[in-house]
Amino acid sequence: MLEGNRVSRISVRGFAVASATAVTTVGAVVGVASGNAAQPADDSFEAAAADTTLLADIPAGEQAQVQVSSLAEQASVQAAAADSAAKKSAEEAARIRAAKDAEAKKEAAVKAEAEAKAKEKAEKERKAKEEAERASRSSTRDVTSFTAQASYTVAEVKAIARQIVPASQFQCFSTIVDHESSWNYRATNPSSGAYGLVQAYPGSKMSSAGADWRTNPATQIKWGLNYMNDRYGSPCDAWAFWQNNHWY
Known part of the structure; x- marks a missing residue:
């Protein structure tokens, strides 16, 4: 009709x-x-x-x-369907992106926490090491407790050093002495006049540790240890410097 x-x-x-x-x-x-x-x-x-x-x-x-x-009418229906599909796709993409962002933030937080704990642990270990070294230094024998001898063998000089130098620093101290004097407490550098186990220059500086610095290896060891601690922080720090410069 x-x-x-x-x-x-x-x-x-x-x-x-x-x-x-x-x-x-x-x-x-x-x-x-x-x-x-x-x-x-x-x-x-x-x-x-x-x-x-x-x-x-x-x-x-x-x-x-x-x-x-x-x-x-068909085109309008198809356009509406396309808009709906695009909207759903965008919503799904946004959901996935938000989930990824949340996961990334969570991982970053976990990593930051782990790094903070590791840093705190390293700091505690460093302080404990320093405390142990201070305790070791305070417990070492005084130079005056060693009986003076007319002469000393290398083995005897090393034994004295082990009683004065903290155990954690002995290897570094020993390596420096090996390079400087080969553990000869009477070693003299013919060019500079440096003297003793640690080749103090001038040798007379060791008198601050004892008047017998020329003949007593214990006095030389005490002075050398104090020098390394005061100037570099420790014998191992002094050895690190020595490796780069071949002097300390």
Whole structure:
């Protein structure tokens, strides 16, 4: 049916029935002209024609409008579906990104905590080491407790050094003495005049540790240890400097 020039549906069946009706009508007219009595139309055709809009009754322009309207509606539905899919995709991407960011923050926090604990542990160990070294220094024998001898072997000099130098620093101290004098407490450098186990220059500086600095290795060891501690922090720090400069 047509209402206000708007078509809701075009019936193919109606078109076929209307065509058949038109043919019957033409036949009836021809029969009258020839003298034959007109035949009554088939009731089924009339009923179909009464219920169906003829295709010919729909203007061509409105048929095109119906097609365009249908295509526009399909495009609108497809666009809406695409927008919905894009929105869902964006939401999922945002969710994944947020999850990754949260995981990265968690890992960073765990790493920072581990680093802080490691730093704290290293600091405690450093302080404990320093405390142990101070305790070791305070527990070493005083130089005056060693009985003076006319001469000393290398083994005897090393034994004295082990009783004066902290155990944790002895190897570094020993290495320096090896390079400077080969544990000869009377060693003299012919060029500079440096003297003793640690090659003090001038040798007389060792008098601050004892008047017997020329002949007593214990006095030389005490002075050398104090020198390394005061100038470098420890014999091992002094040895590190020596390796880079070949003097200390």
